[in-house]
Amino acid sequence: MDNLGYYKNPTQITYGVNALKEVKKIIDGQGIKNVLIVTDPGLMKTGLIDDLLQYVNHVNYKIFSECQPNPTVSNCNNALDMLREVKADLVIAIGGGSSMDVAKAVSLLATNGGEIKEYEGIDTFNKDLLPLIAIPTTAGTASEVTNFTVITDEEREYKFTVGGVRLAPKWAILDPMVTLTLPSHITAATGLDALVHAIESYTSKMANPITKTLAREAIRKISRNLRQAVYNGDTLKYRDEMLMGSLLAGLAFNNTRLGNCHALSHPVSAIYGVPHGVANAILIPHVMAFNILAVPELYADIAEDMGEVLDNSTVMEKAYKAVESVRKLAKDIGIPESFESFGIDSSKIEKMAEDAMLSGNIAVNPRITRYDDVIRLYKQSIGGEK
Numbered sequence: 001m002d003n004l005g006y007y008k009n010p011t012q013i014t015y016g017v018n019a020l021k022e023v024k025k026i027i028d029g030q031g032i033k034n035v036l037i038v039t040d041p042g043l044m045k046t047g048l049i050d051d052l053l054q055y056v057n058h059v060n061y062k063i064f065s066e067c068q069p070n071p072t073v074s075n076c077n078n079a080l081d082m083l084r085e086v087k088a089d090l091v092i093a094i095g096g097g098s099s100m101d102v103a104k105a106v107s108l109l110a111t112n113g114g115e116i117k118e119y120e121g122i123d124t125f126n127k128d129l130l131p132l133i134a135i136p137t138t139a140g141t142a143s144e145v146t147n148f149t150v151i152t153d154e155e156r157e158y159k160f161t162v163g164g165v166r167l168a169p170k171w172a173i174l175d176p177m178v179t180l181t182l183p184s185h186i187t188a189a190t191g192l193d194a195l196v197h198a199i200e201s202y203t204s205k206m207a208n209p210i211t212k213t214l215a216r217e218a219i220r221k222i223s224r225n226l227r228q229a230v231y232n233g234d235t236l237k238y239r240d241e242m243l244m245g246s247l248l249a250g251l252a253f254n255n256t257r258l259g260n261c262h263a264l265s266h267p268v269s270a271i272y273g274v275p276h277g278v279a280n281a282i283l284i285p286h287v288m289a290f291n292i293l294a295v296p297e298l299y300a301d302i303a304e305d306m307g308e309v310l311d312n313s314t315v316m317e318k319a320y321k322a323v324e325s326v327r328k329l330a331k332d333i334g335i336p337e338s339f340e341s342f343g344i345d346s347s348k349i350e351k352m353a354e355d356a357m358l359s360g361n362i363a364v365n366p367r368i369t370r371y372d373d374v375i376r377l378y379k380q381s382i383g384g385e386k
């Protein structure tokens, strides 16, 4: 039964080679005087900030460049101080999910006041954000079009989500040229994150015909181009397919949320600092194998989209081929098979499982999931238990 329910994406998207120049049009068209640019130290070492500045340097601006991977509450506070110094009437995020999430948080705080921790949850604030342009430089999170920001509370060792349709950036500018400088290991991890977005959205209890179509096309693009983007990353074609794949996955999961993989990965990143994409990449085969019994036909579709040969296979056989296909892709691009190499053992497994159970993503996962299931999935991904 097709039941659309709800689909909304409020962000204006510009996509294409040299789309970066759209920034000047927005600044001039909106009569912007003061800009805060939000980015991270890694981006400062590339030429990308200079590329952006040619479209910004005719107005007053400051650059906040301290966003950490798995960005923190203090990153948001420090960015807010700078936003006030420059009296920003526009925020521009340039970077991966970490920079874009800090920019969303700071744009929220600029108009709603207080500290970002106070807004944990969905629809917890009522004023629109300060206008925000998001420019992704990884093909991964799709934070440029999503209603979420994910911030780490250092004191609680906890990654929390703030959500609401007002959090979506006003403009997203996607230019595949800016992803050419991504090192291969970050291309691998962020690309797998995008694939997980598409898989979790497609199998989410909230999926609808629009999100399913977007998610399947994202799976096709990412599974056919991620290896090449990792090993032949200066070829624009592969970067372009990956950036579009990531965007399509974002336009899907923004309306469906995700699933167990994201629920379980956030505690691993909050406590042990494992990069978001790597944590998802390690967890996803275990989560898929766990979910298959609930929705084998959906995983059979995923196997088809991943380009597996499926002649004469049963639905269950096809579904398991999807797991093997993802496992093989992760291995080919150098993702470790377990968390063992990160020195993670089971000493904090109860805290991780309790935190994971708080995630809204558990509720939309296709198989009903209890605390003991989460413990088992963590044990499998730490190494050992099958």
Ligand SMILES: NC(=O)c1ccc[n+]([C@@H]2O[C@H](COP(=O)([O-])OP(=O)(O)OC[C@H]3O[C@@H](n4cnc5c(N)ncnc54)[C@H](O)[C@@H]3O)[C@@H](O)[C@H]2O)c1
Pocket (backbone or CB within 6 Å): 040, 041, 042, 043, 046, 068, 069, 070, 071, 095, 096, 097, 098, 099, 101, 137, 138, 140, 141, 142, 143, 146, 147, 148, 149, 150, 178, 179, 180, 181, 182, 183, 186, 190, 193, 276, 277
């Ligand atoms: N808001 C959302 O909807 C959403 C969705 C998924 C993930 N996230 C969050 O996003 C964060 C992860 O973001 P990410 O995976 O994009 O990584 P990231 O933003 O942490 O960046 C990773 C590294 O890549 C480098 N980098 C980025 N682009 C580059 C480029 N073009 N050239 C050279 N180096 C470059 C950065 O300097 C950084 O060192 C996590 O905190 C995760 O929770 C948010």
Ligand SMILES: [Fe+2]
Pocket (backbone or CB within 6 Å): 141, 193, 194, 197, 262, 276, 280
């Ligand atoms: Fe993600």
